[in-house]
Amino acid sequence: MTFSKKLCGVMGAVGLSLLAAAPALAAPIKAPDAAAMAGMVNKGDVAWMLVSAALVLMMSVPGLALFYGGLVRTKNMLSVLMQVFMIVSVAGLVWCCWGYSIAFTSGGDNHFFGGLSKAFLMGVDGTTYGATFSNNVYLPEFVFVVFQMTFAMITPALIVGAFAERVKFSSLIVFVVLWLTFIYFPMAHMVWYWAGPDFLVDTPSDAGLLWSWGALDFAGGTVVHINAGIAGLVGALMIGKRVGFPKEPMPPHSLTMTMIGASLLWVGWFGFNAGSNLEANAVTGVAFINTMVATCAAAVSWSLVEQVHHGKASLLGAVTGAVAGLVAITPAAGYAAPMTSIVLGFVVSPICYIFVAFVKGKVGYDDSLDVFGVHCIGGIVGAIGTGIVAAPSLGGQGVFDYTVFPAAFHPEAYSIPAQVWIQVKAVVFTLLFSGIGSAILYFIIDKTMGLRPSQEAEMEGLDLSSHGERAYNY
């Protein structure tokens, strides 16, 4: 695999411009050793990345937990909160044990997953460093480990919405461990692993598969949202519909909780998207404002669709639109411009609305909380849209050429059709890899442990039957 033009955004620009603005500084050092890296750490970057990691945790607990919890019936409230809480906790352990190593160490000639050299965080300590997107800018490795950990926590938690109210708790936790190991860590490796801007020039094939295709995914459109969304759909199909679906009404039990959860997601998402720049610089600001305005546009857009279609704009619609906007801007956050982000936000809501309000009913799958309709579809719109909005001709940030040292920027070389084609390939790859891989894992667990509680347990509600408690005692 060769790198003709392997690129990853304008992040390098700031590092470079800083160097250019300070000619007194020595020329950038290629392949610095750990001692040199220690002098290339910026306290502002470190502070921002630690805050970002905490913000992404807040997206899962309590954000996502409340967003989902409010949408289920009273008798299943705690089951959803508990599933999200426990998935987050288990994922943190798995991440330290082997997740980080599989995702972020070199796989050598294998571009699908990394090795086990850093399993149990072996060799990672206070004197090791992780690369950013700028030449000669480093993060303490633990900061990078914990930031990426929060992504491994939220992604499997997203899936549970698709089969909420009807899954066996113990089986779900085993599924999550397997899914992280065989689907998520390899996906993260394929999309996000690369040798880094100071090393790639010497080892041009040392990167994950999709990264080497040139696929752009700033904060996890493919790795997080399409990945979780398709795994959710496959799960909803294999577990089957809830008892009584679709005849029995299953309205949300507390849209107040859902609004609180969605709002926490929005706030936390700044850590997710702007944090994904790995530095605190101008591109971080670009990702931040894009995340803000795409969400505004998608919330307005969903409400307009409902106003026209039903004559009433609902709160649930507005917050669902906001989440769709956040999903869509995720892969594009650091590449787009604010006004193109707004266009992306306006476009994503009607598309997700069609899937949630029409396609689901027509096809007849029971994606309880619309994980597929919002996260997978929104993720696909965002991933493909990224190929368009990243174009410098549209005010986008373009992409950097890391095959030379220091990284170079050729805005005129950006081709929208070529990039969109790469994005489409990345989307199709993710759908197939995660869809088929998840199906195999569900199948194995269904045949061994069983995926579904008994019908009686489901009718009684998972709070009592799985956890022995009630959400509301009054």
Next chain:
Amino acid sequence: MKLVMAIIKPFKLDDVREALSSLGIAGMTVSEVKGFGRQKGQTEIYRGAEYSTNMVPKIKVEVVCDDDLAPRVIEAVQAAANSGAIGDGKIFVLDVEQAVRIRTGETGETAL
């Protein structure tokens, strides 16, 4: 003694209570109830999925009074709860055999 049981629209409760107080009614029992009659239920829409609810929320007011007062109580409730629209509710009147004040053991109309 009569039990006057009125099913009314929730937002009419204050009017009914004031009307009954002015007649000298010293106590009543109020419950939140659901039911249906001629009034159509509402439609709720969540992400495009429509649920029509047949049961409409109402308030049930129960008042026990002596026989002489009953016609005026019925009249007062009917006037106060009337909005002229479908769904204003119903009034039912039942005979009451006995009443007991638990604290003192008084019975009959003196217990009211």
